[in-house]
Amino acid sequence: MFKFQITARNNRARAGIFTTPHGDLLTPVFAPVGTQAAVKTLTPAQVKELGATLVLSNTYHLYLRPGDDVVSELGGLHRFMRWPYPMLTDSGGFQVFSLAQTRQIDEEGVTFKSHIDGSTHRFTPQRSIRIQENLGADIIMAFDECSDPNDHAYSKLAMERTHRWAEICIKAKRRGDQALFGIVQGGVQADLRAASATFIASLDTPGIAIGGLSVGETKEEMHAMLDVVTPLLPENKPRYLMGVGTPEDLINGVLRGIDIFDCVLPTRLARHHSAFSPEGRLNMMNASFAHDERPIDETCDCYTCKTFTRAYVRHLIVAKELLAGTLISIHNLRALIRLMEQVRNYIAQGIFEEKAPGLLEQWKNNASREPGDG
Amino acid sequence: MFKFQITARNNRARAGIFTTPHGDLLTPVFAPVGTQAAVKTLTPAQVKELGATLVLSNTYHLYLRPGDDVVSELGGLHRFMRWPYPMLTDSGGFQVFSLAQTRQIDEEGVTFKSHIDGSTHRFTPQRSIRIQENLGADIIMAFDECSDPNDHAYSKLAMERTHRWAEICIKAKRRGDQALFGIVQGGVQADLRAASATFIASLDTPGIAIGGLSVGETKEEMHAMLDVVTPLLPENKPRYLMGVGTPEDLINGVLRGIDIFDCVLPTRLARHHSAFSPEGRLNMMNASFAHDERPIDETCDCYTCKTFTRAYVRHLIVAKELLAGTLISIHNLRALIRLMEQVRNYIAQGIFEEKAPGLLEQWKNNASREPGDG
Numbered sequence: 001m002f003k004f005q006i007t008a009r010n011n012r013a014r015a016g017i018f019t020t021p022h023g024d025l026l027t028p029v030f031a032p033v034g035t036q037a038a039v040k041t042l043t044p045a046q047v048k049e050l051g052a053t054l055v056l057s058n059t060y061h062l063y064l065r066p067g068d069d070v071v072s073e074l075g076g077l078h079r080f081m082r083w084p085y086p087m088l089t090d091s092g093g094f095q096v097f098s099l100a101q102t103r104q105i106d107e108e109g110v111t112f113k114s115h116i117d118g119s120t121h122r123f124t125p126q127r128s129i130r131i132q133e134n135l136g137a138d139i140i141m142a143f144d145e146c147s148d149p150n151d152h153a154y155s156k157l158a159m160e161r162t163h164r165w166a167e168i169c170i171k172a173k174r175r176g177d178q179a180l181f182g183i184v185q186g187g188v189q190a191d192l193r194a195a196s197a198t199f200i201a202s203l204d205t206p207g208i209a210i211g212g213l214s215v216g217e218t219k220e221e222m223h224a225m226l227d228v229v230t231p232l233l234p235e236n237k238p239r240y241l242m243g244v245g246t247p248e249d250l251i252n253g254v255l256r257g258i259d260i261f262d263c264v265l266p267t268r269l270a271r272h273h274s275a276f277s278p279e280g281r282l283n284m285m286n287a288s289f290a291h292d293e294r295p296i297d298e299t300c301d302c303y304t305c306k307t308f309t310r311a312y313v314r315h316l317i318v319a320k321e322l323l324a325g326t327l328i329s330i331h332n333l334r335a336l337i338r339l340m341e342q343v344r345n346y347i348a349q350g351i352f353e354e355k356a357p358g359l360l361e362q363w364k365n366n367a368s369r370e371p372g373d374g
Numbered sequence: 375m376f377k378f379q380i381t382a383r384n385n386r387a388r389a390g391i392f393t394t395p396h397g398d399l400l401t402p403v404f405a406p407v408g409t410q411a412a413v414k415t416l417t418p419a420q421v422k423e424l425g426a427t428l429v430l431s432n433t434y435h436l437y438l439r440p441g442d443d444v445v446s447e448l449g450g451l452h453r454f455m456r457w458p459y460p461m462l463t464d465s466g467g468f469q470v471f472s473l474a475q476t477r478q479i480d481e482e483g484v485t486f487k488s489h490i491d492g493s494t495h496r497f498t499p500q501r502s503i504r505i506q507e508n509l510g511a512d513i514i515m516a517f518d519e520c521s522d523p524n525d526h527a528y529s530k531l532a533m534e535r536t537h538r539w540a541e542i543c544i545k546a547k548r549r550g551d552q553a554l555f556g557i558v559q560g561g562v563q564a565d566l567r568a569a570s571a572t573f574i575a576s577l578d579t580p581g582i583a584i585g586g587l588s589v590g591e592t593k594e595e596m597h598a599m600l601d602v603v604t605p606l607l608p609e610n611k612p613r614y615l616m617g618v619g620t621p622e623d624l625i626n627g628v629l630r631g632i633d634i635f636d637c638v639l640p641t642r643l644a645r646h647h648s649a650f651s652p653e654g655r656l657n658m659m660n661a662s663f664a665h666d667e668r669p670i671d672e673t674c675d676c677y678t679c680k681t682f683t684r685a686y687v688r689h690l691i692v693a694k695e696l697l698a699g700t701l702i703s704i705h706n707l708r709a710l711i712r713l714m715e716q717v718r719n720y721i722a723q724g725i726f727e728e729k730a731p732g733l734l735e736q737w738k739n740n741a742s743r744e745p746g747d748g
Contacts, residue, residue, distance in 0.1 A: 036693040037686070041415075043700065045677065066664065066689045073665060074685055082681050290440065291447060303419065307456050311448055312411070315440045319410040322696055326417065 002179045002206045004238050008348045012230060012257040015347040018207075018238050020086045020138040021177045022078060023053070027238060027259040028343055030250060030336040031056045031088060033267065036065065037081040039333075040267045041326040044082050050302055050334040051341070054086045054139075056262040059131055060095030064114050064121075068134035076136030087137040088262070090242065091128045091169075091183075093144040094211065105145065107161070125168040133175050139207065139240075142169040144183040146212050149221075155187030163199050170203060179206040181240060187212060188221040190228045197232035208233055209240040210258075214249065223252060230257035247276060247339055247363035254343050255356055261340075266332030271325045273317050276335040280365025282310075284328060289314040302334035303327075339363070376553045376580045378612045382722045386604060386631040389721035392581075392612050394460045394512040395551045396452060397427070401612060402628045402717055404710040405430045405462060405636040410439065411455040413707075414641045415700040418457050424676055424708040425715070428460045428513075430636040433505055434469030438488050438495075442508035450510030462636070464616065465502045465515040465543075465557075468585065472520070479519065481535070499542040506552070513553045513581065513614075516543040520586050523561035523595075533559045533566050537573050544577060553580040555614060561586060562595040564602045571606035582607055583614040584632075588623065597626060604631035621650060621713055621737035628717050629730055635714075640706030645699045647691050650709040654739025656684075658702060663688040676708035677701075713737070 003019040018025040031054040032039045032047060039047050039055060047055065057077055062068055074080045077087055093110075096103055100112035109124030123131075128143035143165050147158035166182040173180050182200040186192030200208055210229055213222050226241070233239055240260035241253050250261055266276070275282045277297045282289075284296070295305035296313065304313070304327040316324035339359070346352035377393040392399040405428040406413045406421060413421050413429060421429065431451055436442055448454045451461055467484075470477055474486035483498030497505075502517035517539050521532035540556040547554050556574040560566030574582055584603055587596050600615070607613055614634035615627050624635055640650070649656045651671040656663075658670070669679035670687065678687070678701040690698035713733070720726035 036689075036695055038690055038693075038695045038697045041696050041700070043420075043677070043697065044681075046417075061693075065693050066685075070664065070685070070689075074667060074683065080683075080686055080689075082686075290444065293448060303417070307418075309448065309454075311440075311444070312454055312456075315410075315444075315454075316412055319412075319435075319439050321410055321412045322415050322699070323412045323417065325696070326415070326700075 001177055004206070004236060006235065008350070010347050010350055010352040013254050013347055013352050014257060014259065015344045016238065016259060018259070020179070022084060022086045022138050025053050025086055025260075026344055028250070028254045028340050029054055029260055030340045031260065031262040032333050033058075033262055033264045034081065034083070035264070036061050037071070037077060039329075040271070041322065041329050046303075046326075046330060047083070047333070048085070050330055051337045052333065054088060054260070055083050056088045056090065057081075057135070057137065058092070058095060059089045059128065059135065060092040060099065062089075062135055063092060063131050064116055068131040072134035072136070076134075078136065086139070088139040088240075089132050089135050089137040089141065091141040091143040092123050092131070093128070093141075094146055094243070096123055097146040109143075110145075125165040126172040129169050129172040129180070133173070133178065136175075137178065139179050139181060141209055142166040142180060142182050144185055144211055146215070147185070147187055149187035149212060149215060149217050151187065152189050152192070155185070155189050155192050159185045159192050159196050163196070166200065166203060170205065181205055181207040181209040183209040183211040183242070184229055185212045186225075188217045188225060190224065193225050193228045194232060197229040201233050205237070207238040207240060209242050211242045213241065214244045214263075219249075219252075222249075223256065226253065226256040226258070233257070247336060247366045248360055250336060250339060251343065251356055251359050251363065254347075254352070266336055267329045270328035270332050273324065273328065275328050276332050276363075276366045278362050284310065284313050284324070285317045286314070296328070296331050297335065300331060300334060301338065302331050304331040375551055378580070378610060380609065382724070384721050384724055384726040387628050387721055387726050388631060388633065389718045390612065390633060392633070394553065396458060396460045396512050399427050399460055399634075400718055401633040402624070402714050403428055403634055404624060404714045405634065406707050407432075407636055407638045407641065408455065408457070409638070410435050411445070411451060413703075414645070415696065415703050418455065420677075420700075420704060421457070421707070422459070424704055425711045426707065428462060428634070429457050430462045430464065431455075431509070431511065432466070432469060433463045433502065433509065434466040434473065436463075436509055437466065437505050438490055442505040446508035446510070450508075452510065460513070461511040462513040463506050463509050463511040463515065465506070465517040466497050467502070467515075467518040468520055468617070470497055483517075484519075499539040500546040503543050503546040503554070507547070507549050510549075511552065513555060515583055516540040516554060516556050518557040518559055518585055520589070521559070521561055523586060523589060523591050525561065526563050526566070529559070529561035529563050529566055533570050537570070540574065540577060544579065555579055555581040555583040557583040557585040557616070558603055559586045560599075562591050562599060564598065567599050567602045568606060571603040575607050579611070581612040581614060583616050585616045587615065588618045588637075593626075596623075597630065600627065600630040600632070607631070621710060621740045622734055624710060624713060625717065625730055625733050625737065628721075628726070640710055641703045644702035644706050647698065647702065649702050650706050650737075650740045652736050658684065658687050658698070659691045660688070670702070670705050671709065674705060674708060675712065676705050678705040
């Protein structure tokens with residue numbers, strides 16, 4: 001049911017085809033995030049039109065609202081949100097550690113309070129798998145514990161628990177039409193990352209995720225961790241770098257052997273009027289755009305750039321029209337998806353490594369994550 | 375450049391073709407409102423897809439933001455908002471009287487303060503025409519004064535001034551590619567409405583608008599005024615009932631000889647989670663929809679109803695996803711546009727009068743305008 005075929009390699013970078021029950025993914029791939037079973041402000045028709053092939057949704061959010069049982073009763077996530085293409089859910093682990101009001105971790109799981117109403121809930125590895133089975137995404141994640149990446153002692157404990165939980169998740173899994181990925185943890189500690197990569201690689205899973213990065217560490221730390229991890233992973237399994245990222249992060253990730261990315265950044269930036277562009281990230285509310293008849297990005301082929309001027313997008317922002325967020329979301333998502341298309345073509349042609357410095361230069365001023373972005 | 379051809383009549387109801395520089399309008403027609411050069415939460419591609427042919431935009435809002443000079447410099451409203459089909463602008467009169475913070479009326483015009491920043495501005499009939507010429511809609515309106523409809527003395531003064539201003543607007547108009555409509559006023563006073571209809575009908579304009587209705591009067595009063603006005607209007611000019619309305623209002627308007635309608639109601643209701651349906655207006659946040667796999671309206675052919683369940687739409691509302699407003703807007707607008715398609719077909723077949731009671735029965739529970747709707 002799941003097959004990963006590498007079609008081209010450029011040193012550590014790979015292009016491939018990951019076969020899922022809802023269609024083939026050409027990798028490297030960027031997945032828009034539909035946290036609550038919707039990519040914010042976009043219809044699935046718009047998400048499809050901008051070239052997305054994989055959409056991520058969040059287990060923690062859907063468990064709380066509308067409830068995974070409701071989603072299951074309504075035919076599963078693909079049917080519920082009318083995205084009949086590949087989908088991925090995370091395990092809820094990251095949200096329990098970042099969003100929930102309070103949490104108590106023990107060997108069997110995590111008890112936490114909902115960020116919505118303060119009600120008390122408990123996730124265990126088994127429960128996370130059961131919820132993800134109810135949701136029914138093609139790619140699901142093992143339940144993991146996220147640590148302070150700079151705390152070696154805690155990162156080690158959390159990593160070891162994540163390993164034990166990964167084995168429990170594999171045993172708990174019942175559906176044959178879902179690919180469960182183990183998650184490599186270990187903070188920004190090279191020894192832990194190496195140990196985690198080795199352990200997760202030893203498990204019988206169709207793919208491997210790398211978690212706990214893009215959580216505040218420096219770019220250099222993230223790259224160093226990827227340089228430790230990916231050489232220890234099997235070549236024949238897709239590698240998913242969770243929650244990453246910016247155009248620059250994607251290029252740097254592919255260079256280090258990553259196949260799958262997701263991030264809320266394109267849609268979150270859009271709601272804050274910020275657009276990716278080869279000129280650097282643009283604040284579309286800037287007064288300088290008031291008379292600017294160019295599209296956001298003259299090189300872009302998205303509906304927004306093919307249709308509207310910067311002046312119009314700026315007007316929508318100033319006039320507080322929600323359509324602004326929709327139009328910039330379309331552009332920002334298309335920018336990353338088009339970048340991945342370009343990267344796949346370069347890998348297929350065997351020229352990605354020589355093109356990468358130019359791509360990084362082109363997108364460099366889109367890389368910063370400003371306070372409030374995350 | 376403008377031609378109105380009546381293709382079928384059923385007593386006072388008419389079906390026709392109104393030719394404009396940006397395409398033919400099949401009448402009766404309902405126009406979605408794009409107050410600030412955008413139909414709220416929808417792309418022009420979505421507005422087109424749901425069958426809209428005419429879009430209204432508001433002169434007062436666009437004059438204030440981004441400025442009619444900016445819109446003109448950017449190629450006019452059609453090009454600015456990328457709606458290359460027929461467009462209509464109002465004169466700004468209604469907004470000056472309903473939205474502006476303060477206003478002082480004199481014989482030459484109105485001085486008012488912006489509802490956005492309190493800055494002082496002045497509209498005169500000439501200025502309203504000049505602004506509308508900068509905006510460049512196909513159909514434009516004479517500058518009018520709106521009165522308290524129940525105050526006979528004030529309504530008479532306002533009506534007489536509206537008549538003088540209409541003549542000034544006709545003289546001020548310079549562009550040959552815009553159809554200027556005079557506006558019938560007169561509150562809910564039958565004698566004034568008759569005098570106003572007679573006067574406005576005597577002017578050389580390609581169409582006639584009826585203003586000052588749907589502003590708080592009863593349905594019976596609105597119908598009575600239409601019964602006074604439309605028999606006094608020339609048959610060969612399109613009649614536009616401004617700011618109306620509900621499905622029931624549209625059916626009742628067509629029965630009384632109206633050809634063009636516009637209203638913010640479909641998109642405003644959508645943002646308040648309220649959907650038109652033959653079952654009556656539905657509050658889509660209602661818990662009863664949590665597991666409901668039916669579309670909003672099983673008889674509807676819109677993208678929303680062809681694609682999504684009530685359960686999903688409700689989930690989006692509960693989860694505060696803006697996509698809910700988009701999806702319900704598509705449905706509500708399509709409901710009125712489809713109703714007008716049905717009405718045109720009935721008129722063409724000569725059966726509208728016999729079908730009207732059934733249509734009114736079908737849509738009756740969508741008619742009420744709740745506090746906060748307008």
